[in-house]
Amino acid sequence: MNDDQKQNEKSNLGIPGAIIIVGVLIAGAILLSHKSSAPTAVNTAQAPQPSISIQPVSPTEHILGDPNAPVVIVEFSDTECPYCKMFQTTMETIMTTYGKNGTVAWVYRDFPLDIHPLSEKESESLECATELGGNTAFWKYESEIYATTTSNNTLDPAKLPIIAKDAGVNVAAFNTCLASGKYAATVQAGITEAESAGAQGTPFSIMVLKTPLTPTIENTLNTYIATNGLGQNVMISSDNKDIVLDGALPLQIVTYLIDTVTK
Numbered sequence: 607m608n609d610d611q612k613q614n615e616k617s618n619l620g621i622p623g624a625i626i627i628v629g630v631l632i633a634g635a636i637l638l639s640h641k642s643s644a645p646t647a648v649n650t651a652q653a654p655q656p657s658i659s660i661q662p663v664s665p666t667e668h669i670l671g672d673p674n675a676p677v678v679i680v681e682f683s684d685t686e687c688p689y690c691k692m693f694q695t696t697m698e699t700i701m702t703t704y705g706k707n708g709t710v711a712w713v714y715r716d717f718p719l720d721i722h723p724l725s726e727k728e729s730e731s732l733e734c735a736t737e738l739g740g741n742t743a744f745w746k747y748e749s750e751i752y753a754t755t756t757s758n759n760t761l762d763p764a765k766l767p768i769i770a771k772d773a774g775v776n777v778a779a780f781n782t783c784l785a786s787g788k789y790a791a792t793v794q795a796g797i798t799e800a801e802s803a804g805a806q807g808t809p810f811s812i813m814v815l816k817t818p819l820t821p822t823i824e825n826t827l828n829t830y831i832a833t834n835g836l837g838q839n840v841m842i843s844s845d846n847k848d849i850v851l852d853g854a855l856p857l858q859i860v861t862y863l864i865d866t867v868t869k
Contacts, residue, residue, distance in 0.1 A: 657843050657844055657845045657847070657848070658803055658804070658812055658843050658847075658848040658850065659802060659803060660680060660799060660802075660803050660812060661799060663678050663680065663711075663713055663814060667713060667715075668713060668714040668715070668732075668736065668741065668744050668745075668748070669711055669712065669713045669714075669741070670701055670705065670711065670712045670713075670714075670741075670745055671701060671705040671708070671710060671711030671712055672708045672711050673711055674816070675708055675709060675710055675711040675816070676709055676710075676815070676816045676817065676867075676868050677704075677709060677710045677711070677813055677814070677815060677816070677864055677867060677868060678710070678711045678712075678713060678813075678814040678816075679697070679700070679710060679711070679712050679713065679811055679812070679813050679814075679851070680713040680715060680811060680812045680813075680814060681693070681697065681712065681713065681714055681715065681809055681810075681811040682715050682716070682717035682796065682799075682800040682803075682805050682808065682809065682810045682811070683714060683715070683716070683717055683808055683809050684717055684718050684719050684722055684725045684729075684808040684809075685718070685722075685725050685728040685729065685732075685751050685752065685755060685761070686718070686719075686722035686724055686725040686728065686755060686757055686758060686759050686760070686761065687719065687722065687725070687757060687807075687808045687809065688757035688758060689808065689809060689853065689854035690752070690757075690808050690809045690854070691752050691755065691757050692854045693809045693811075693854040693855070694749070694752040696854070696855070696856065696857045696860060697712055698749070699857055700712070700857070700860055700861070700864070703861075704864060709864065709868055710864060714732075714744075714748060715796050715799065715800070716729040716732065716733075716792070716793045716796035716797070717796055717797055717800040717805060717808055717810065718793065718797065719807065719808060721759075722758070722759045723759060724759045724761060724763065725759070726790075726793055727763065727784070728751060728761065728766070729789075729793040729796070730784060730787065730789040730790060730792075730793055731747075731751075731766050731770070731780075731784050732744060732747060732748060732751070733789035733792055733793070734770075734775075734780055734783035734784050734789065735747035735748075735770055735773055735775050735780065737783060737789075738770075738775045738776055738779050738780060738783065739773060739774055739775045742774075743773045743774055743775050746772070746773035746774065747769055747770060747773040747775065750769045750772055750773060751766075751769055754769060766780075766784065767780055767781055804850070805852075807853075809851075809853065809854055810850075810851075810852060810853075811850070811851040811852075812848050812849070812850055812851070813848065813849040813850075813851060813863065813864075813867070814847070814848055815846075815847055815848065815849070815867060818845065818846040818847050819842065819846040819847075819867065823866060823867060823869065824842060824846055826866060827840075827842060827849075827863070827866060827867075828842070830862065830866075834859075836859070838852065839851070839852045839853050839855060840852070840855070840859070840863070849863060849867070851863075
C-alpha cells in the first residue's frame, strides 16, 4: 500500500506465512504483511480499475528482455526509495527466472519523489549513463546505484561518477552530461506520466499484457486478490489489458501473477 507522494514511500508487503498486520508507519503509511492461508482484511468487492494510460513500450527505452514478451512490467521508480530498493531484488529475480525464456520484460521509468531531493539528479544520471553507454550501461548503472545507496536521500553524489565508471561509461563525459541538466525535462515527463497513471508513491508498476485476460483468469486473479487482502495493491484494469502493482510486492505474489496470466 503506498503513501502520499509528499509524505512517504511505499509500504512493503511481508513474507508468506505472516499474519496480516496493519500499523501506522510514518504519517499514516501502512505495512501490509501477506498471508497465504486463512487471511484477514479480505476485500470482497474488488472493482475493475479504468484503463491505464501510459506511453507504449518502446524497444528504444530502458528495457530488459524481449519487448514482445507476453508480460512487460513497467516500473516507475525512485532511486532513493527503500521500497524500490527491495523491489529491485524482486525484479532481478523475476528476470533471472522469466526473462531468459522471453516470458517477461522489464521497463524502468523515472519517478523521483519530492521527499528525496537527491533522487531527481540520480534519475538524470541514469539518462546520462544511457546516452553514453546504451541500454547495457543503463542496466549496469541502475543495478549498481540501488546496490550502493542506503536509501532515503543518503547516496553521496560524489559516488555517481564511480558507479558510471563501473558501468563502463566515460567519467568525464558523464560529469559534463549530468552538470548540464539536459535530462531534467525527461525526468519530469516521467513524473507526469506516473502521476497521470495514478501513482502516488513508489514503486508503482504496471503489468502490460500482450493478450487481455480471459474471464476465467480474471476471476482467478480477483479471487486471489480478495482472499489475500491485496485489493489496494493489485488492481486489474477494466479492459483486462493491464494489472497495477502498487507497492513493493514480494516475489511470491509477482510470480503467482505471472504464472497465472501466462497459463
